[in-house]
Structure formats: C-alpha cells, structure tokens
Amino acid sequence: MAVTIKDIARLANVSHTTVSRALNNSPLINDKTKNRIKQMADELNYTPNVNAKGLVTLRSYNIGLFFSTLSTGTSANFFYDVVRGVNMVIKDQYNLVVKSIDEFESNYNRISARQYDGIIVMSQTRADRVLIEHAISVGIPVVLLNRAAGDLNVGNILSDDLKGAYQLVDYILNCGHRQVGIIEGREGFQSTIQRKNGYIEALKDHGIEPNPELCIQGRYDVGSGYEAMRQLLKGKIRPSAVFCSNDDMAVGAIKAVIEADLQVPQDISIAGFDDNVFAAYLSPELTTVKRPIELISREGAAMIMRMIDHKLKSGKEHAKIPIEHITIESELVIRKSIAIFTPITATRKVGE
Amino acid sequence: MAVTIKDIARLANVSHTTVSRALNNSPLINDKTKNRIKQMADELNYTPNVNAKGLVTLRSYNIGLFFSTLSTGTSANFFYDVVRGVNMVIKDQYNLVVKSIDEFESNYNRISARQYDGIIVMSQTRADRVLIEHAISVGIPVVLLNRAAGDLNVGNILSDDLKGAYQLVDYILNCGHRQVGIIEGREGFQSTIQRKNGYIEALKDHGIEPNPELCIQGRYDVGSGYEAMRQLLKGKIRPSAVFCSNDDMAVGAIKAVIEADLQVPQDISIAGFDDNVFAAYLSPELTTVKRPIELISREGAAMIMRMIDHKLKSGKEHAKIPIEHITIESELVIRKSIAIFTPITATRKVGE
DNA sequence: ACAGTTTATGCACACGTGAACAATTATTAT
C-alpha cells in the first residue's frame, strides 16, 4: 500500500487536512509545520493519488493530442515534430495522451471533461468536426491546429498553406516553367485543398489555366508520390516541374523520375512542402516550403494551457473562454531541385 | 454536471448499486432490469467517471509509453512506428501516455502504480534502468522493448541487432569489399553497441581486423550521417563500403558522397539499418536490415496487457507476474546500394 | 486584564464508484 496523506497525518500528529493544505502550499498553514510535513512527505516517498485528487478537483491532468488519423496521410516526420513540440511545453504538468480520431467510430461518449483537461486536435479533415463539437459540448477546452476553425468556438493555430504553396509555385513559374504539375495530398484533407488552391491561384496569376491532366491525386506517403509521378510521366504532356504536396511524396517522385532515366532538375524539376529533416539531404537538395510544425505545436500546447488555467480561475462552471487565433507564416526554402530557365530577377518588379 | 449512476438510479427507482452492477454486467442482476438500465444510461449519455472508478478499482486506464529521449537519437520513422503499433493494440481500452525519460530529471516519484496500469519502455540506454527499477518497486508491470532486460524482472521484446548487423556486413564482405567503414549510432545507446559488435564480428570472421580510423561516431540523425561521411572521406584510407547504423544517417552519408563528386555504389557503397519507409525510394535503393519496429511494438502492447490482466486476476497484491522474453528476427534487405565485386555464390559454402 | 482580532488547526462532508453484507422476494422441495 502506498502512503497517503492520512499516513503522514498520523505520523505528524496533525489532521489529514493540515497535511493536504501543507502540501498544496496553502497560506493557512504555519511555515514551520508546512516544512516539517513537506519533509516527511518527501522521506516517505509520498505520491498524491491522482484519481482521488481529480475526483474532487474535477481535473484529470490529461491533455489529449488527437490526430485525424494515424495511418495513411500522417507523415512520420510531421507526427514526430508535433508530439515533440507539445511534449516540450506541457512537460510533467500533464499527461500527453495520443489518440487517433478515426478509431472512435463516432462514439465520442467516452470523451468527457473528467478525462481530459484539454484537447489539442491536429486536424486534417472536416470530419473531425463532430468530435470537436462533442468536446465543446461537454466543456473541454479545445485547440485546433493545422486548419481553420471556421465557426467552431475553439483556439486555432494554423500555417498559411495556401500562401506557402502560392509562393512556391510562383517561384517555379518565375524560373521559366510553364507546364507545372501537382501531386496532391490525401483526398479530403484540408491541407490538400489549400495547397492545391495556392497552386491554382499562382498559375492563374501568371495567366496559365490549370490542366487537369497535370493534377494527380496522392496520399501524402512516399509510395503514392512515386506512383503519381509514374502516371505523370506516362501522360501526353510532360511537365517541366512538379509540385509535390509534401516532402515525402517528393522523395517518391524523384525516384520515379530517376527510374525513367531522367534527371532532376535538368529534365524535370521537383518541389516539396514541409521542409522535413531529409529535404536538405536529398539529391538534389529539395526546394520546398518550410512549415514550422514544431512551433505550431508548441504554441498550441501553450494555448491549451492558458485556456485550462482560465477555465479554472473563472469559476468552475462553463465559462466563456477567450478564444485566440494565430497564423504562423510558412517560408519558401529555395534549394536546388528547380531548374532555372529565366533569370528570376528579371521577372520581378522592384518592391514586389 | 454530468450524469452519474446515482442519477440513473433515481430515475430507474433502484439503488445506485444495482445500476453499477447492471452496467458492469454483473450476473447478479435480472436481465430485464439490466437491459432497462443500460438503455437509460445510453439515452442519458452516461459516461463513467474514471477517477472515481480508478479510486476503488486501483486502476488508471493509462499505459505509459516511455522513450529514452525524444530529442536527438530517436528517428521520426521509428517513433511513428512505435506509437502506431502500440496504439493499434490497446485501442480504446487504455490511454496511451507518451513520455520522454530524460525529462524526469531522476525524480521518478511521480510515477506511481495509480497513474499507470503498465509501462512500455522503448529503451535505448542503460540509464533507463533507474526508472525501470522504480516502476517495478511500486508494482507497475513493465515491458522493455529494444534492448535486453538482463537481470531486470520485466517483459522483454527485442530484435537481434547484432545478428542483423552481422548478416549485413557479412553480405558486404561477400560482395568483395575489404575496407568497410561504420558510422555508429548515438553514443551510449545499446543499439549502437549491438550493431557495432555485429560489424566487428563479421569483419573478424572474414579475417579482417577492425580499423578505428574507419569507425566514426554518429547520433542517428541525418546531419550526423552527413558529417561522419565527410570525415571518412577526408581520411587516409577510403572505405569502399560504409555501414550506417540507421537509414537516416545513410541518407546523410549518401549526400556527402555525392557532394564529393563520387557515386553510390560505384565509388562508395552504403548500407543502412531499419528499413524505414524511405529506404526503397532512395537513389540508389538502400540495402539495409529490416527491423520490424511496428511488430515489436504491437507485441509489446499485447504483452503489457497480458501482464496487467494477470496482475488483476491473481489478487490485487504484488503478485508474481509471469515474465516473457521474445526475440524478433531482423531481416537482410538487399537492394542496390552495395556494389558487387565478387560473385557472391562463389564465396559461400553450400549449406551455410 | 479583557474583548476583539488574527492565525492555525481540526471536523465532517462530498466527489462517484464498487463490494461485503443484509434484506427482501421468488422459487423449489417436502
């Protein structure tokens, strides 16, 4: 049997109330007894019973980190950065509970405010909405990462994928490319749509009509990038550059190009998205868009902690939580996987 | 306020005990009332309070997944496979709580049997021993993955890294290479030592004395592979093949080779370890050793659940948990990053 | 010295659940 505050109380000849107060640093307790009790607790290796504590304080000390899916569509580097970022911030104040939303089979009843003090949703798809609404309805603070919250009353941190993709494709076009293809992400994901839209807008702004034959669906994994590129190579029109919706697919695409006895970027240029750890070490080094995933995750963790604190302070009832929305800029990373046909400076107007 | 069994009891005109029993499928309760109560619970969206439940059943429904570190030395693909594997098995029966051991700062008091029903340690280093001993001492079932348990009384699942490395280096030597270098993993990690030993044994069995100049320390990340390879290329003796202790470092090493205007595998052959998702898509496709990380993790999760169940059945006291040890074979994956100078079959004796 | 005030501690209850034991009702055997 583990030691409880009652055990300490008995040994210290005080009531368990005093022990409880002492260990929680209550100002009601004399400093002398407080220190004495703290020391005893230390010596006895006292560990508070989280269950008993949570039962009365209505807290669980769990923070949920929910991904839309943990199978296809979530790249390993992405996942790793997210968990690391969140973990870095919450430290040992909370337990980090990792879940995959697609496992719930739309039975969200088990998700209660008593089980999670807060939930961070790394959201890829609108289908997550049901879960988020459930969490809100039972009074759990929610932070949504990676896609726009829309009318949902949750904290929100996102990177501007559309803008990132736009800048990248704009750069590709400024390099003189005209037939630019795209390997899209997993169907239904918001990021897939955003990046495609950035691609389309950039093309249009350069007076080019997007060609459906140059748009191939992928799934964000290496294999799908490879398959998609092979498909592109079989097509009537050969693109001179291909924008892969993430770096993983870019690896697969490069492989397909090389297998076809062509060279990157001389014959076909390739760009990615994310700037994962491998991007700089591929051959050729990958031109891509840096999406600060770890930063987003850290910010998300900090935000959920603010929201939890606020909820605690403002009376234990369903309080209005001040909602914050933060957008984190992505950044074009120019390396060597895009061939330059036109001196770029020439196509840019000064000041733009 | 959320609904409790007492609320249901009031509405159903029974005692809360009856409700508790009905929902836990006790045989003591009449099927008719049982169904009636279950239906009511359903309609009222009843969610059991885990804290209250845990307080009396002595369970937390948390399974800890502890990594030695979440910063340098844990590759993203590895991490992803582990979490996915474990998550796949425990489903929604347990919460998966991810922690990094190096964050505890050797204060393990917060880890109690009430907080974790079981702990899976994905262990890289012997330093984890202190944590594991603490967990055992407070009665938490522990499964150790990835390195040998030694005298520790824990479940154990590991891949035979030494053998895997041996087979790989043996293959390299059989291909006719004589100057074989190694880029080692992060210092102090068990896997680093195992793989190096496999390398050394293979060399010796071929009558070659390991050359310290061809052994460079890495850290398991891409960048360190790149740096290590550059260092090797600067050395007096140029290796004809280099065994990188994981695939991530192999990516970095290949980069360094190409940057030096050399070709893989014609000028320098490269091999990796792990067989991560990228291995087959590099150019050249990477020869490596498949380590079934996801399988190990699934087995580990299944094992910890068996141990927890056993502990529950055999009276709630510190019961002797039957300890299992499982070794999972790794597998040589021959692709194209090792140049073949000698017909391999010629160097093999039949039946060996 | 005495009332008033501050400081320090204890008592009793609540949180939601499960289980031992008691009590009631239904069923069976004689």
Added chain:
DNA sequence: ATAATAATTGTTCACGTGTGCATAAACTGT
C-alpha cells in the same frame, strides 16, 4: 402449506483528497 433455498435488490462503507465551517490558540489594542 411451509420450510429451505435461490435470485434479486438495497444498505452501508471505503477509496484519498480538498474545502466550508467550527474551534482553539496566539496576538493586539486599550
């Protein structure tokens, strides 16, 4: 029909912690 037995339900307590209220002790000002 009645005792014995089985089936069902209820009563009460415990788990470990925190908090409102009561109480005791120490201090203050006059």
